[in-house]
Amino acid sequence: MLSITLNVNGISRKVDVEATTTLLDVLRDRLGLLGTKKRCEAGDCGACTVILDGRAVASCLILAVEADGRKVLTVESLSNASGELSPLQKAFIDKGAVQCGFCTPGMLMSAKALLDRNPHPTEDEIREAIAGNLCRCTGYAKIVEAIMEVSRRG
């Protein structure tokens, strides 16, 4: 067991992990942050996307020990303390970007990482930024629209 400290959504969390434990498993199974989803466990679907030190990453590919001392943002960080949704989350609802919602947390985190570094992306840049996030329900149209909407308003 190795003892690591993660800064998760602004709170410092100490956890004991095996060398092989993934960041995804720490988030879901140890910290109870079930918003981050697990599907392929191979970096191919984006369901587990979180933001690690400002970059969107597949948390199933990151070992927990690699994240030691680093800042992790999950979907749970997007609404504020009183539960008020962020403009990005609201746009996802208002534009119909959510269907089954299983890809949604990962999509939101990829979109947030994009908008944080590029507040006014082109449609192509948006499509590129979420190209690693599979969505089987929406055909991506309304997801792209929602992100465009935030960029327009922001």
Add this chain to the structure above:
Amino acid sequence: MDDEKILGARKPRVDGAAKVSGKFTFPTDTVLPGMLVGKILRSPHPHATVRDIDPSAARAMEGVFAVVTAEDFPMRVYGQDIPDETILATHKVRYIGDEVAAVAAIDEETADRALEAIKVDYEVLPALLDPIDALRAAKSEQPVLVHQNRPDNIAQEYHIDRGNVVVGFQEADYISEATYKTPRVHQAYMEANVAVAHATPDGRLTIWPSTQWPSRSREDIAEVLGMDVSRIRIIQAGVGGGFGGKFCPKVAMVTALLALKCGRPIRILNTLSDDFEAARPFVATEIRAKTGVRKDGTISARQLWTIVDNGPYSASGAGCLSVASSRGNNLYRMQNVKSDGLLVYTNLVPTGAYRGYGNQALAFALESEMDSIAKAMGWDPAEFRKKIATRTGDVTVDGWKIGSSGLVECIDWVVEASDFHNRRPTHGPIRYGKGMACGTHVSGNIVSYKHWDGSGAIIKVDRDGRVHLFTSEPDIGQGAFTALAQIAAEGVGVRYEDVDVHDNDTDITPFGVGATGSHITTVGGNAVKIAAEKARHEILAWAGRMLKLAPENLDVHGGRIYMKAQPTAALLSVPEVASDYFVNNYIPLFANGSYRTPGAVDKATKYGSPSPAYSFASHVAEVSVDMETGKVRVLNYWAAHDVGRVVNEMAVEGQVEGGVAQGIGFALTEEMLFANGKVTNSDFLDYKCAVSTDMPRIHTHFVEPIDPLGPYGAKGIGELAFVPVAAAIANAVADATGIRFTQLPITPFRLLEAVRKSRTR
């Protein structure tokens, strides 16, 4: 003002806030205290006799709470339509992945070690890896049979013969004939198959599965376990996608066995490869289609020969066979139709349904044929289709009673919007083309489940006026709860925001067929509408009592109760009435509704009208084809749908856009590959679904004939959105290249092969 419209509005999903904040509990998020890990031991052989299973070493391991094999429970044979399966393999395994045993352990590692410790003695048998081989092997000197009691390796046959095709083909001025193939593809829902189960000392078994039909799951599981239905409780939150791939109750059943054995909460969670290799992907099809046309543009005869590769267990196979053998014949007017189909047992992964139940495979064949015919006859493909399109009031060749059809209007819209008759000029190696395809599908199907072809709904108006809807139609992401909440709000006379939809819980919610046959909006919606209108009636009756006015003179809208003659002056609110009702009766105001599809389908001839309403669509795809790399790109997509009254415009657009994305995968990239019976691409790297950068701009349009039997005129959308897509793309590729593809997917390799062949010809 609360007077805004509810039906047709772009209402946000009822579960949107929970889903964007990561707070929504999916079946894979269900965690019970002390929950054990369940795992399944799967066959490594496509076909083998199981001589012996020795679980003793696994049972003796520390941290192992239960090991179950077919010895531990009576293994009843079950099946969705054809009984040919047991929960665990009894004497034989029939595909790589077949369930042999299962363990319950304290953690993943212990469960894995326990699986390794189970000794199974197999005697390998010859494997049937292709339906044609399987048909032949049954007839050989030493027949190889998947099931000993199925001497032909045929799970089911399908035959219809209407009018007279012999005469029809004699009358034909031109006959087109070709054979089309579609591979096994996967529904690739994003959330894994999972089940949590807990058997408690009171004799009850509670299961949290991921299923498209919670009501039916309870029935099926009770039957196969030999338990009373009331002992079983199915609880289900929203599911992370299904698309026809989550009907099979296998995972829930195995989990149930373990739960009964160990008495502790337990979960089986499929990995992605489990889902690819053992969770009922869509059948592979081979369809020979022959169509005769007269010079006047009418169809004189249509004949189909369909072979569906079922795998060893049938699940939705019978449904897929029947749809793939007939559905598209109802899209156009024709009298002479003959169809012969076989559902064939093989030793490949057993199969299930996928968005359209075979309609997409048949549409690929028949809509490709329509274009081939138009080309040969020098007809405009749009005009040809329009002329013979099924119209309102028609009774189709299979006996469908068409209460409304907007097919002609759909075709008109896509032709106009896509500038269908003009093409971009060829640019170097890049050629451009446009292709059309149409489709029709049911809105509910009375042959879905035994004699139960309807839906129930319960409305409770709580003391504070909130409307609770109890339905057993599940929301698997498609937006069922949102559409039903809108119908409930409209029916009761409250705002959409005042409605809560209760999760499926078989202890509380009534019966619903489930997310199958695009039935929820129409059949489930009718039940909700009936319950809601009864609640409205009760509210007005109680309001009349409170106001000492005749209820007939009152009405309610947006939660405000007023005299019909003075709609602007609210006299009471629904919360006021609900509260008064509650304190006088000690119960909230309840109302029930149920709806059953009228009509019948004859068992022998399959003639009849299986659905209250039928939806129609016309699509156009614009593609570019790189003749050097073989790459096809879909540049633009137009989809016009007749869904009757649109309940939620944003949601139906979303259904169409998602259907197009899956259709692009089906047309161009998706195909399960096998080596010696083993799936070789059971991951999202090698099984390629469409991603954001593959998608064209999608232009949607809805024509709204108000259907006489749909709730407020609404019809289904889910499956039809996907049905014509691959055909439209194949037709666009044919338009661009002059090459007709009869096999999906149209990969760069296949395209270049075809180009090479066409050049040497």
